[in-house]
Amino acid sequence: MMSPLEFFKNLPKKMCAECGDHIDEQAESYLIECDRCLSKKEE
Numbered sequence: 059m060m061s062p063l064e065f066f067k068n069l070p071k072k073m074c075a076e077c078g079d080h081i082d083e084q085a086e087s088y089l090i091e092c093d094r095c096l097s098k099k100e101e
């Protein structure tokens with residue numbers, strides 16, 4: 059059985075298109091940028 063860590067390593071990681079940070083998977087899975095970069099643009 060795979061450990062949880064192995065399982066997550068095999069998932070495609072979502073990276074922010076702006077800063078390259080990992081994006082937490084959420085309902086808004088179409089987002090390609092992290093919350094930080096998105097909020098910057100909204101200012």
Ligand SMILES: [Zn+2]
Pocket residue numbers: 074075076077078079091092093094095096
């Ligand atoms: Zn970002």
